[in-house]
Amino acid sequence: MDLSLDEVESPIGVILLAVGGGAIHGLDFADYGSRLRGSLEARYGAVALHGAADPCGFSSRMRAYLGGDLAALSDVPVEPGGTGFQRRVWAEVRRIPPGATRAYGEVAASLGQPSASRAVGLANGRNPVCLIIPCHRVIGAGGELTGYAGGLERKRWLLAHEGACFLAPRSAAIVG
Incomplete structure (x- = not known):
């Protein structure tokens, strides 16, 4: 090819x-x-x-x-390959708008498979078209950042760029 x-x-x-x-x-x-x-x-x-x-x-x-046009990638055509399940996950992840996040379990539930959060995580991790299929918008159930093939610092930057709300890492939490 x-x-x-x-x-x-x-x-x-x-x-x-x-x-x-x-x-x-x-x-x-x-x-x-x-x-x-x-x-x-x-x-x-x-x-x-x-x-x-x-x-x-x-x-x-x-x-x-x-540069700040968060909708610029929303309709870019992709050909990610993948299994039928992976393609369903990626299509669902692509529906998450900039500035929003979803937990793995929420994505699984929206696919009609509420117990498939681990499978969703595996599919999300195999996304070959990051940013356009915005796997960075999928976070842990408690709002924490979890896994990103490009590294958590990039995930944090992307979510901040989009204005998304998520929890700070536990080590950075202020205790008082």
Whole structure:
């Protein structure tokens, strides 16, 4: 498979976008470039990534999101692959608006499988198109930040950028 690859500078590191056929097939941070390539190769076999400036205008939309237009990514087409369950989870996660969060259990319940919060967490962790499928908006049941493939500092930054409310880490809590 031939895909276009672009890099977008951001306050949380360089973002890589792999684009083909008018959709984003992979999106990750440059320090996880091998994970991006591995995800693409697992889905497509051999992958050729060709440098391209702003393929389909998606890099510009990423820059707009980072600049404060929180709706800029809402209708960007994606092709994440995945199992039927993963695709259902990712579609549900994509419905979480900027500035809002949902617990893993809430996502599971909205899928009609209230006991599947762990499976939702696993699917969320395998999201190959982070930011556009906003897995950073899924948090722990008590409002705490839990797991993010790009690191919790990035998750914290993204949620703050979107104006989301979440609990501070326990170690940072003020006791009085």
